[in-house]
Amino acid sequence: MAEAPVVELIDVQKWYGAFHVLKDLSLSVGKGEKVVVCGPSGSGKSTMIRCINRLEVHQAGRIVVGGVELGDDVKAIETIRKDVGMVFQSFNLFPHLTVLENLTLAPLWVKHVPKAEAEELAMHYLERVHIPEQANKYPGQLSGGQQQRVAIARSLCMKPSIMLFDEPTSALDPEMVKEVLDVMIGLAEDGMTMICVTHEMGFARAVADTMVFMDEGRIVETAPPTQFFADPRNERTRQFLGQIIGH
Amino acid sequence: MIDRQPHDHSATGVAAADVEEPSAVSLQPPGPPRLLGWARENLFGSVPNTVMTLLALALLWEVVPPFLSWALVHAQWGGDGAACRQAEGACWALVGERHRLMLFGVYPYDQHWRPLLATAILVTLLATSAVRAFWRPWLLWAWLAGFAVIALLMWGGVLGMPYVETDMWGGLPLTLALAVLGIALAFPLSIVLALGRRSELPVIRAFSVAYIELVRGIPLVSVLFMASVMFPLFLPEGVTIDKLLRALVGMVLFTAAYLAEAVRGGLQAVPRGQEEAADALGLSYWRKMRLIVLPQALRLVIPPIVNQFISCFKDTSLVTIVGLYDLLAATKAALADPEWRPFFVEGYVAAALVYWSFCFFMSRYSQWLEHQLATGQKR
Numbered sequence: 068m069a070e071a072p073v074v075e076l077i078d079v080q081k082w083y084g085a086f087h088v089l090k091d092l093s094l095s096v097g098k099g100e101k102v103v104v105c106g107p108s109g110s111g112k113s114t115m116i117r118c119i120n121r122l123e124v125h126q127a128g129r130i131v132v133g134g135v136e137l138g139d140d141v142k143a144i145e146t147i148r149k150d151v152g153m154v155f156q157s158f159n160l161f162p163h164l165t166v167l168e169n170l171t172l173a174p175l176w177v178k179h180v181p182k183a184e185a186e187e188l189a190m191h192y193l194e195r196v197h198i199p200e201q202a203n204k205y206p207g208q209l210s211g212g213q214q215q216r217v218a219i220a221r222s223l224c225m226k227p228s229i230m231l232f233d234e235p236t237s238a239l240d241p242e243m244v245k246e247v248l249d250v251m252i253g254l255a256e257d258g259m260t261m262i263c264v265t266h267e268m269g270f271a272r273a274v275a276d277t278m279v280f281m282d283e284g285r286i287v288e289t290a291p292p293t294q295f296f297a298d299p300r301n302e303r304t305r306q307f308l309g310q311i312i313g314h
Numbered sequence: 315m316i317d318r319q320p321h322d323h324s325a326t327g328v329a330a331a332d333v334e335e336p337s338a339v340s341l342q343p344p345g346p347p348r349l350l351g352w353a354r355e356n357l358f359g360s361v362p363n364t365v366m367t368l369l370a371l372a373l374l375w376e377v378v379p380p381f382l383s384w385a386l387v388h389a390q391w392g393g394d395g396a397a398c399r400q401a402e403g404a405c406w407a408l409v410g411e412r413h414r415l416m417l418f419g420v421y422p423y424d425q426h427w428r429p430l431l432a433t434a435i436l437v438t439l440l441a442t443s444a445v446r447a448f449w450r451p452w453l454l455w456a457w458l459a460g461f462a463v464i465a466l467l468m469w470g471g472v473l474g475m476p477y478v479e480t481d482m483w484g485g486l487p488l489t490l491a492l493a494v495l496g497i498a499l500a501f502p503l504s505i506v507l508a509l510g511r512r513s514e515l516p517v518i519r520a521f522s523v524a525y526i527e528l529v530r531g532i533p534l535v536s537v538l539f540m541a542s543v544m545f546p547l548f549l550p551e552g553v554t555i556d557k558l559l560r561a562l563v564g565m566v567l568f569t570a571a572y573l574a575e576a577v578r579g580g581l582q583a584v585p586r587g588q589e590e591a592a593d594a595l596g597l598s599y600w601r602k603m604r605l606i607v608l609p610q611a612l613r614l615v616i617p618p619i620v621n622q623f624i625s626c627f628k629d630t631s632l633v634t635i636v637g638l639y640d641l642l643a644a645t646k647a648a649l650a651d652p653e654w655r656p657f658f659v660e661g662y663v664a665a666a667l668v669y670w671s672f673c674f675f676m677s678r679y680s681q682w683l684e685h686q687l688a689t690g691q692k693r
């Protein structure tokens with residue numbers, strides 16, 4: 068990567084009280100790069116990805132997103148959050164708002180886009196995730212897969228240059244996983260920079276430029292997918308892959 | 315037909331059963347003795363149940379007929395105190411005779427049309443605000459304009475209306491205005507306090523906790539008394555604050571502390587992920603609260619909030635302690651006349667009815683609102 072990285076973590080450390088969750092994390096993500104993060108439960112994947120838009124605060128090291136360093140500066144945090152979309156495992160749609168209102172909320176109130184324009188944008192992204200007909204329903208009336216696609220569209224409405232996904236399909240019934248992954252693959256093909264925590268190894272193989280394996284708060288292995296799956300260097304990676312691909 | 319052969323008999327029996335069974339089945343469920351069936355099931359279902367039912371009936375028999383006889387059958391609906399003393403029942407004539415004093419207190423008698431009009435404006439505004447379609451910015455302006463007109467009417471001093479100072483205000487308009495203003499001002503304050511109590515900034519959190527715990531630990535009477543007596547001591551020499559305003563401040567400070575705890579309950583019930591999603595979208599703290607968290611939190615706690623509103627409405631009767639004549643105090647004053655004094659029960663029953671109708675309306679309205687806001691977003 069010749070260009071400057073759009074997300075850079077340098078020696079990031081984080082503690083929950085006395086518990087050291089993130090240890091010496093360093094990661095560099097270039098423009099348009101797709102990074103898939105995996106690792107056993109409790110290894111700190113969510114914590115790391117949530118540090119990137121400061122839903123969690125790191126205590127040492129540096130996190131630089133789009134050239135802006137994350138710190139206590141509220142303006143810097145707001146700038147970064149406008150540019151970084153996030154999709155959660157549990158969707159977190161706003162249940163008191165319709166799908167359309169969920170989508171237009173941030174453009175209206177954060178970017179001050181005129182209402183008509185925001186709605187047009189919302190319909191555009193709803194079409195991209197294949198559910199324009201659900202625009203006037205409430206989230207509670209949709210299936211899990213539909214809700215997650217709305218959540219993705221909601222993030223896209225802010226036209227982010229980076230998307231973070233934290234296990235977007237693991238709360239879904241198996242038959243709905245594909246519809247969400249298809250949307251994510253489409254995004255990847257359009258050149259979005261993506262950091263994605265997931266155990267969907269088929270998706271990882273198809274999309275990832277870089278695989279990251281985390282264990283006990285450390286990045287244990289970083290490799291291109293071909294090498295990562297065929298010939299993992301680290302013993303823990305090998306065990307882990309054996310477990311999840313084994314069955 | 316009488317001596318049939320056994321074979322024949324059984325044959326017709328079977329045939330009859332075949333024909334009748336379907337109609338018997340279809341007749342059973344909507345069967346007529348529904349009320350009886352319900353009573354048997356719910357009132358006399360078991361021995362303890364039957365005992366309770368009989369006891370309740372006996373109690374009702376003891377209470378209801380004498381009450382009806384007092385309140386309706388033998389009641390005196392007109393005439394004067396002497397006529398009432400002759401009658402065996404309630405003296406509703408009192409209400410007809412003294413209702414203006416009960417409703418408007420010591421406000422100058424010939425000017426009663428002013429508080430009457432003020433009350434009408436207030437009730438109209440309340441009724442308008444109850445309609446969801448009217449929840450638009452203009453409603454706020456309507457309230458402000460309404461209160462301006464009400465203040466003008468009550469004070470007077472212009473347009474040929476003699477000036478009436480707040481000490482003379484009283485009765486229903488005072489009760490209503492105190493309750494409406496009290497609730498309208500306490501509610502936003504309570505939201506700020508509830509948010510403060512959950513703030514990440516230690517100073518703000520400590521202040522909110524201290525305030526809420528302090529005020530909740532003091533009876534309203536003391537708060538009113540302090541607002542009325544102590545408050546002026548802190549003011550510079552020569553500055554006086556109106557008695558009514560001091561009582562209002564006391565009510566607001568008191569109600570806000572209780573409301574804040576109800577609101578906090580709602581805030582705690584909103585899942586953490588909602589705030590995170592709002593943060594991730596880049597919403598600022600206040601927008602996040604206003605657009606995402608509070609709308610969800612508040613509709614969860616409509617019942618306790620309305621409970622507090624109802625309390626506040628009834629608590630206005632305590633302002634009498636600082637010398638204001640609310641509805642209850644005005645009623646009491648209206649009963650001071652020796653001619654009517656024996657019939658104080660009727661006076662208080664009438665006042666209670668007024669309180670009750672407003673509170674009952676609030677209660678029903680809150681149920682309706684809860685239902686309205688819940689539609690469409692079951693989870």
Ligand SMILES: Nc1ncnc2c1ncn2[C@@H]1O[C@H](COP(=O)(O)OP(=O)(O)OP(=O)(O)O)[C@@H](O)[C@H]1O
Nearest residue numbers: 083086088106107108109110111112113114115234
């Ligand atoms: N708020 C918190 N306070 C204390 N410990 C926490 C907190 N959040 C997470 N942890 C701990 O930090 C560790 C890392 O958590 P994290 O959620 O990042 O793991 P993860 O890799 O995403 O796991 P999973 O695959 O189960 O989602 C876990 O041991 C967890 O118990």
Ligand SMILES: [Mg+2]
Nearest residue numbers: 112113114234
């Ligand atoms: Mg996780």
